[in-house]
Structure formats: structure tokens, C-alpha cells
Amino acid sequence: MKTLNTLLVDDELSALEGLKLRLDRMDGIHIIDMVTSIDEAIECVKRDVPDLIFLDIQMPGKGGFDLLKQFQPEQHPAIVFVTAFHQYAVRAFEVEAVDYLLKPVRQSRLIEAVERVRARRPDPLYKQQLLTASAALESKDQAGATPSSSYRVEREKLIITDGRNSGQLVPFSEIVWIDAAGDYMCIHTHNETYVMRARLKHLVDTILPPEFVRIHKSTAVNIRYIQHIEALRNSEYRIELTNEKALKVSRTYSAALKTRLFSAQKK
Known part of the structure; x- marks a missing residue:
């Protein structure tokens, strides 16, 4: 079983620590870093693109969707969104997220999400779909739709x-x-x-x-x-x-x- 190098991104330190504790119980997960801002996450992926990112959506300043714009199709990691706000699910589905978890995250759902990642990552089409959907969302944002309002725009x-x-x-x-x-x-x-x-x-x-x-x-x-x-x-x-x-x-x-x-x- 291939080890998944994993990045955790959440502005709440307690949420990061809780997620790390749950992931540490699972085989084949190596957490390369935990960061509390998108700018920090961007610096991390510039150094080394992870296999998997657990990504909070609503964060101060830049939001989780802004991180997706940093990747090329040939090196796009699997994305699992983690958030307390169910209304962002529509946008998560639009960018072809592997999974979408609501806080507090249950261990059983976390295991299920990782299993989905392992099942889906070998498909190169996923990376292209994710990038294409991200580009479409970027166009919406430039037209005036903010990440927090996109759900209501739809x-x-x-x-x-x-x-x-x-x-x-x-x-x-x-x-x-x-x-x-x-x-x-x-x-x-x-x-x-x-x-x-x-x-x-x-x-x-x-x-x-x-x-x-x-x-x-x-x-x-x-x-x-x-x-x-x-x-x-x-x-x-x-x-x-x-x-x-x-x-x-x-x-x-x-x-x-x-x-x-x-x-x-x-x-």
C-alpha cells in the first residue's frame, strides 16, 4: 500500500490537531505538514506537491478554493474538503473533490474518504477535471462572485x-x-x-x-x-x-x- 504524503490545511489549530490524531491511527498516511493559512499551504506545495490535501474551505483571507489554482493537471493532489458549513458542498462538488467532510469528522468517514482517495488517484482524468472545474470557478470569482456567496448565486x-x-x-x-x-x-x-x-x-x-x-x-x-x-x-x-x-x-x-x-x- 502506497504511503500518501498528506498536507492538512485549517485556520483552527485544534481542528488540525484533531484531524492529525485521527489520521495517525491509519496506515499509509504520512503527514508532511499542518498549516493555518492558504499562503502557508502554497509555500508547502511549492516545495513538494503532496498526494493528498485535507482542506478547510472557509478561512480568513484566501479560502480553500484559492489553493486549487496553484496546481497543474499532471501534479494535482487529491482534495478532501473539511468544513463546518454544509452550504459549501455544492462548490466542493463543482471542483470534483474526492470527498466532503463536515466537522466534527468521524473516524469512520475519515477512513471512507482515504479509501476513496486510493481508489481515485490513479485516474489521470481526475486531475484534468479538477483543474478545469477550478478554472471555471476562478472565472466566476473574477466576474464578481465571492467564494462565500457562490452557493447563493447558484x-x-x-x-x-x-x-x-x-x-x-x-x-x-x-x-x-x-x-x-x-x-x-x-x-x-x-x-x-x-x-x-x-x-x-x-x-x-x-x-x-x-x-x-x-x-x-x-x-x-x-x-x-x-x-x-x-x-x-x-x-x-x-x-x-x-x-x-x-x-x-x-x-x-x-x-x-x-x-x-x-x-x-x-x-
Whole structure:
């Protein structure tokens, strides 16, 4: 079994140390360095290109995607992204990352990621795909899309992770409504219900596209699927969705919903 020379890149020293401890339990992994910035990582790869990089995505200054621009196809290492933010999964998939791990990283998922690296590295096409995708992202950045906003620029899919850190990509256009229970959300499409850990306010304010509107402190709907609205007492409303689901609009959110529906109608 070939030893994989491995570079760890994360701005949190504790995260680096934790990852190193887990990797040290595995055979065939040699950690050549641990660095806390992309500039340090660039200097490392200039000296010696590793076989594998565990790379944090969101870092102060230059982000993880900036490191990918340093490599040529014939010497591109395998990339495994490690991050606390699931919304970056879309961009990680765009650059053909071997794997995408959410913090805190489980030992079982780490083993799985390394196995994927070993299975994929002999394929020279991977290096070309990774470089091509990286170049496309660089063009997006030059056009004005920053790494932290690229997920919202795409506005296509919501990443729903499970307990194994795997991800289900659900198109925003298929989500009919969302209801919350504490830190967990139920994401309803016409055919499925998905559960994810998130706050409704964060989803509506920073991730979901504009057609999603809160109608209650624990509920948001896709206004494209509202087919009927009925006035109730105390400035409240009842709405019926295209899947025949009936939901109550609280007084707090009724005015905002009416405004959004009126604006959508004018468009």
C-alpha cells in the first residue's frame, strides 16, 4: 500500500490537531505538514506537491478554493474538503473533490474518504477535471462572485446532510414548505420529507431564494405553491398549497406575505 504524503490545511489549530490524531491511527498516511493559512499551504506545495490535501474551505483571507489554482493537471493532489458549513458542498462538488467532510469528522468517514482517495488517484482524468472545474470557478470569482456567496448565486439546491455526513441535494424549486422544531427542519416536497439540522431564520435569510416566505415563527412556504388564501379573524390567514396542505398564517407575518404575493403577481 502506497504511503500518501498528506498536507492538512485549517485556520483552527485544534481542528488540525484533531484531524492529525485521527489520521495517525491509519496506515499509509504520512503527514508532511499542518498549516493555518492558504499562503502557508502554497509555500508547502511549492516545495513538494503532496498526494493528498485535507482542506478547510472557509478561512480568513484566501479560502480553500484559492489553493486549487496553484496546481497543474499532471501534479494535482487529491482534495478532501473539511468544513463546518454544509452550504459549501455544492462548490466542493463543482471542483470534483474526492470527498466532503463536515466537522466534527468521524473516524469512520475519515477512513471512507482515504479509501476513496486510493481508489481515485490513479485516474489521470481526475486531475484534468479538477483543474478545469477550478478554472471555471476562478472565472466566476473574477466576474464578481465571492467564494462565500457562490452557493447563493447558484440558487438551485439545498444540501441536506444525514448523520453520516452524506448529502442529499434537493432543488429549491421542488420544496413546497418547511416547518421547524427547535434546531431541526422538515423540508417538504410533493413526494418526500427530509429532516435537517438548521434554524429557520438562517435558512430563509441566507440560503433559500426569495420565493420562500415565513408565515409563522416555525413555518416558511414557497409562494409558487400557494393556490388559495383566505382571511381569518385577527388579521390572520389560511393558505392552501398545491398539494392540498392547509397552513395558518400568523398575524405577525400576514402583511409581509400579502406584500410578497402582490409583488409576485405584478411580475
